[in-house]
Amino acid sequence: MKFEQTKLANGLHILAEIDPNAVSTAAGFFVQAGARDESPELAGVSHFLEHMAFKGTETRSADDINRLFDDIGAQYNAYTSEEQTVYHAAVLPEYLPSCIDLLADLIRPSLRRADFETERDVIMEEIRMYADSPLWSAYDRVIRNHFEDHPLGNCILGTSESIAQLSLEAMQQYHRERYSPSNIVLAVVGQVDFPALVRQVEAKCGQWENRPVRRELRSASAAQGPDELVHRPEFLQEAIYLMMDAPSSRSRLRFAADILATVIGDESGSRFYWSLVDTGRAESIEMSYHEYEEAGAFVVGAACEPESASENLAEIHRILEMTAKEGITVDELARAKSKLIARLVISGERPVNRIFPLTTSWIYRQEYQTLDEDVLGLEQVTMEDIAELLATHPLVRPSTVCLGPARSIEALRLGTMSISSRSPSVNRQ
Amino acid sequence: MTMSKHQEYELSNGLKLLIEPVHGVRSVSVTLLTSGGLIHEPDDQSGLANLTVAMVTRGAGDRPNRALVDWQDSLGLQRMEGAETAHASFSCASVSDRLESSLELMADIVQAPHLPADELELCQAGILQEIDAIEDDPGQKLFVHLREASLPGKLGRPLLGTSESVENLTIDDVRRFHRDYYQPTQAILGIAGAVDLAKVESLVERYFGSWKSTPMPRVVTNTSEPRNIRDHVASEKVQTHLGVAMKSIPYADPDYFEAHAAAYVLSGGMSSRLWTEIREKRGLCYTVSASFAPFKELGRLLLYAATTSPDRAAETLDLMLREVWNLREGIFEDEVARVRAGLKASLVMQQESTSARAQLLARHWYNLGRVRPVDEVAAAIDRLTPESIARYLERHPLEEIGIVTLGPEPLEVVT
Structure with missing residues (x-):
């Protein structure tokens, strides 16, 4: 495994983790443009733009793009999150040049008016699809409440109102500003001829004009957002979401944060699991750690019967408080490490998976981390690190949203009633 | 990364073993298919295959429920299981030096589950909520109805059963279903990844060689085609x-x-x-x-x-x-x-x-x-x-x- 990287004169970064024995190659353009970069009147533009990227360039129609990707048997897709828009594909190594050529075209689309209007309908369908899901709807509310007026609380899809009034000109402007080459990383993992790759990207993308890009990075307040009860009588289940302050992407404690979330709320074998799922009190519950630039969050999501929501939320609070006070055990630490390391190693065998942690590390921390260094990072977490994490991020004052048929939930502080929905990282297909 | 030709073996109890060595990877994966799927369920016991899968993992061999999960987690074994049309399916992935533990885990689950009577209700409560979750997911719910309407007999049954059918299942039903169908005769064990062929065969013999078979009830699959x-x-x-x-x-x-x-x-x-x-x-x-x-x-x-x-x-x-x-x-x-x-x-x-x-x-x-x-x-x-x-x-x-x-x-x- 060999790592190479270079930067074009216009600021476009190229990374490659090269494995000459790989049978496939994964490639992706990671654009630092996401929901947090949107002003309220632009809500949803990053994600809408991701859809428009597939609509073609001056020389290639949307049909051409789709057909050419399919000609090489590419497994390709795109997604938009709070912080980035990613266009990625996996191909047999001999097709990498064609694949790069097409992915680069996605980043410089024509943005034609007729396509914009047709695609608006597709986005509206996507918004409606998520509105029909209790968990997505609840997540959308809790992240908004938790980050209050901070842009990390922006909804990735936007709203049907913001999408209806969004203009093509505003999208073009946003594209000019955020899709500057200095704001983009191209990463490739697998079998790749790096010098040839750089020559190709230089020829294809070297003339893209560089514009200075800044992201507003004011830190997110660790204050608790308002609790909210959203009455949605058409659902059978109550969705419960909690969000708490956690270390940011540059924190030394990020590995500890991953481990703590696993101990408390992994899908199986965690504190939440034994208390709520194994006992049949909830259908599902999971806690995860989300890292962002200059911010971080622990997120808990659960689904259960509306009648048991009050009791379950009280139990979630009890477990969080107890963990904050007493910490975790040595055995729990060891088990969480084993689990996370096995996941990392097994998924990291495939270029199509490996490309994501590789690039995340580069973008957030400007460093190359091998898979083994990631494993080591987890292995080295100590009980002291967990104690430090709990001292600095004590799992208190979660922002909470309950959404579903329940009319009242005791464990919520001052429930406000409202009816609405929508929501996050969403794929093109 | 290169693959070698797979090898086939059959244990004396009928278990079929298929091994495919893969070079250049660190992981090894195991899949076990045994009878005990939807087509084996009695007519009035829809959901029994799924409930049985959920119950066999709640303690097995010399480890009760929690000890089993803790042990598996401490080794980083990634276990997955589910009921399917014709099978109960169990899979486990791990780094390659944990293969023996994976086999022990799966052998215990299919051959020596505790099937604790006092946990049946908890298990049913969980499944009833999964049925609610499907009700709240229109895409999934459509597929449940589409399969039921368009596939004959038990092929189209809803995997989880219905609230009514699941509530009526008893621990005796689960134990009988396990006894009748979790058997080596028609079971298949697939192993792929970083393995040493000679060693694997003897490990499988050690953990699955004494798995007993008894005559299995005959299953008739309805294959009439519904129309319109x-x-x-x-x-x-x-x-x-x-x-x-x-x-x-x-x-x-x-x-x-x-x-x-x-x-x-x-x-x-x-x-x-x-x-x-x-x-x-x-x-x-x-x-x-x-x-x-x-x-x-x-x-x-x-x-x-x-x-x-x-x-x-x-x-x-x-x-x-x-x-x-x-x-x-x-x-x-x-x-x-x-x-x-x-x-x-x-x-x-x-x-x-x-x-x-x-x-x-x-x-x-x-x-x-x-x-x-x-x-x-x-x-x-x-x-x-x-x-x-x-x-x-x-x-x-x-x-x-x-x-x-x-x-x-x-x-x-x-x-």
Whole structure:
């Protein structure tokens, strides 16, 4: 495994983790443009733009793009999150040049008016699809409440109102500003001829004009957002979401944060699991750690019967408080490490998976981390690190949203009633 | 990364063992298929296969429920299980030096589960909530109804059962089902990844060699083909969901790859016909798909889309059906070239995943009575042409079995 990287004169970064024995190659353009970069009147533009990227360039129609990707048997897709828009594909190594050529075209689309209007309908369908899901709807509310007026609380899809009034000109402007080459990383993992790759990207993308890009990075307040009860009588289940302050992407404690979330709320074998799922009190519950630039969050999501929501939320609070006070055990630490390391190693065998942690590390921390260094990072977490994490991020004052048929939930502080929905990282297909 | 030819063994108790060494990977994956699927459930006990799978993992061998999970987690064993049409399926992936523990875990679960009576109710409560979760997920719910309406007998049963059927199941039902069907006679164990062949065989013998078999109840699978199903599921959702089932061929049919290719032309990539006509040109849907669903006994082509308003839904359904019938008018060479490229790439990339390979070994054995080597699959993909697909469509004309819709209002279906 060999790592190479270079930067074009216009600021476009190229990374490659090269494995000459790989049978496939994964490639992706990671654009630092996401929901947090949107002003309220632009809500949803990053994600809408991701859809428009597939609509073609001056020389290639949307049909051409789709057909050419399919000609090489590419497994390709795109997604938009709070912080980035990613266009990625996996191909047999001999097709990498064609694949790069097409992915680069996605980043410089024509943005034609007729396509914009047709695609608006597709986005509206996507918004409606998520509105029909209790968990997505609840997540959308809790992240908004938790980050209050901070842009990390922006909804990735936007709203049907913001999408209806969004203009093509505003999208073009946003594209000019955020899709500057200095704001983009191209990463490739697998079998790749790096010098040839750089020559190709230089020829294809070297003339893209560089514009200075800044992201507003004011830190997110660790204050608790308002609790909210959203009455949605058409659902059978109550969705419960909690969000708490956690270390940011540059924190030394990020590995500890991953481990703590696993101990408390992994899908199986965690504190939440034994208390709520194994006992049949909830259908599902999971806690995860989300890292962002200059911010971080622990997120808990659960689904259960509306009648048991009050009791379950009280139990979630009890477990969080107890963990904050007493910490975790040595055995729990060891088990969480084993689990996370096995996941990392097994998924990291495939270029199509490996490309994501590789690039995340580069973008957030400007460093190359091998898979083994990631494993080591987890292995080295100590009980002291967990104690430090709990001292600095004590799992208190979660922002909470309950959404579903329940009319009242005791464990919520001052429930406000409202009816609405929508929501996050969403794929093109 | 390279794969060696797989090896086949059979234990004296009938368990079939299939091993595929993969070089250049650190992981090893195991898949065990045993009888105990939907087709084995008694008529009035829908959900028993799934409940049994959920119960056998609650303590096994000398480890109670929690000790079992803690032990597995401490070794980083990634366990997955589920009831399927014809099997209970158990899988485990790990780094390769943990293979012995994976085998011990799976052997304990299928051969020596505790099946604790006092945990049955907790387990049922969890499943009842999973049934609620499907009610809240219109896409999934549509598929439950579509399968039930379009597949004969127990093939189409809802995996989880119904609230009523699950509530009525007892611990004796679970114990009997486990005793009758979790047996080595027809079980298949697939192992793929970084393995030492000689060592694996003796490990499997150690953990599965004493698995006993007793006569299994005879299972009769109903394979009559339902026709002309029209069903609407009233549901207070924003979107309307559409499902269409067409007749297709079973897994072992010589036209397997042609049937796969026909579905691929409809929705295999973003240049596929359904995606282009319905989403790209008209913006009617976010999701539209066609999938080939082959079973051992028969096969289906399943179409699905979600959209809003009766007008848009009617237009979408009309276009979906039209594209299916248009297949008979012929398929272009460039479309088939894309099918070949896509299937080839998937075939190669699937080899990077030891869990995908382990699963395939076992599934091939069940459906074909042998493992279809990668070279043979590649050759079959290369042989696909517009003519071969057309001949398949002549031999096995796509017949509509049924249409199921779900949403706020029923749809006028004109066909």
